[in-house]
Amino acid sequence: MVELPLKMKTAEANFPAVRPRRLRRTAAMRRMVRETLLTPDDFIYPLFVRTGKDIQKPLASMPGQFQWSVDTVIGEVKEASAVGVPAVVLFGIPEEKDACGTDNYNPDGIVPTAIRAIKDAAPEMIVISDMCFCEYTDHGHCGIINEPGHEHYNPTLPQGYLLNDPTLELLRRASVVHAEAGADIIAPSGMIDGMVNAIRSGLDEGGYQHISIMSYAAKYASGFYGPFRDAAESPPSFGDRSQ
Template sequence: MDTLKKTSQQAISAAYPAMRPRRLRRTETLRRMVREIILTPDDFIYPLFVRPGKDIRKPIASMPGQYQFSVDTLVTEIKDAASLGIPAVVLFGIPDEKDACGHDNSNPNGIVPTAIRAIKDAVPEMIVISDMCFCEYTNHGHCGIINTPGDTHYTPNLPEGYLLNDATLDILGEASVVHAQAGADIIAPSGMIDGMVGAIRGALDVNGFDHISIMSYAAKYASGFYGPFRDAAESPPQFGDRSQYQMDPANKREALKEIALDVAEGADMLMVKPAMPYLDILAAMRAEYDLPTAAYQVSGEYAMLHAAAANGWLDLPRCALESLTSIKRAGADMILTYFAKDAVRWLNG
């Protein structure tokens, strides 16, 4: 009897075989009961591209299942998204005309303010996020005003082709107010311009829009995963690249510095972009700050999953949902994803 009791105690105190985690993986129902991360429609923000015209639903070749919409077809798409329970969209505009300062972004009758008003008339409960950058609106494809000889903003002591930080802050504030007047719920500055959150917060507040939130692209990297987006938004830089203002992919401590600055300037929500290559940054941000966090599963992440699936190399629904789960597990409260509609349908079975 004593020998049996001793053996039993040794078994109970040992990690194996007393502890068998596989017991909780035995059936689908058990796995569902103990699942730590659960995706729901409320997790998703749907990025959409809007352009002038009527009855346009132009396929984006590098992003299967994604389109450039005119305002009328955009409203139809958003009604469909709302019927699936998706709570928010983020808009990217493709104007008729581009210029050196991206004036269409600050035009009350520009493409995005026009789209915002149409969405709010048709689906008032949909949260509309305005991506606040100038790359889609400028003829040079950069995210603000470029130092150019002969231009009124030209600064001789700065290199030609350099993005002028403080001049760009002025137009960011101006455009943000215009988009807020049109009905945007959230302004999302994405250019990694120093002081962008403070400038936008100040412009919104002084114009009576202190209730409008700012979702900052607080850590946006100069990534190779943006390629299909530049096709979708028709916004490739006409010279150089965006590494002079977007972050070096090798840097983590710098990201935490950038995030801290945006928090101090009044950001309401924080974003990491891209998502999967930077899950360590997302997790570090989530651990450090209590603000709501977002991550952008960018066009390249979306496109490469589609490309692999088209070649029969992986199961698209399974791998897309796995990647979205990894983003939420790393700390994202919200995920900007082109899979938004498909993901809801896959989750609903």
């Protein structure tokens, strides 16, 4: 006697009350109940924008992808819109980086500037703003690092430790700046505890209750992360992001 797998046993036990074939009867029925359907409506185009002009810099680790300056990214956005891509997500590479990633919350920083330009050129395009500090800090980590001499230095914590709560205030500030520039969605991607609540309260207090948040904050100490770090020029200068 052949032993049936548990899944088949369960199906057999429910027969004839349960007949999955009923939902496979016609093509229209199958389309209605299928689990996943990908169309251009689901696409989000990641774009890496950097300070400068007339830049379309190839990314060696991601063939066919580029870093763009604001003036050149406009054409790429228009082309994406023409083929039905509804959204872009922006990652910024500033001209200068510092310990606090100040370009991220500078109204004239690279991403706010790109947001305004894209919205002027393609108002229908959904603009998603990546909200992390790793692209903007000179140490490549996702927030303020515990270092002697910094205003938030905590001698009870190890040097190099990421200071979670002071980073939340910068995330609030940067999110409002990006919303003011015209971002439709703020997308926090750093593993900072409490960041969604901090961003939401900052946006609401700033009058941006209509702006959405899309968190995608799980990160891994993996070689698969390498191409993105190349594209965003954001490898950590020490350690990894496991803390």
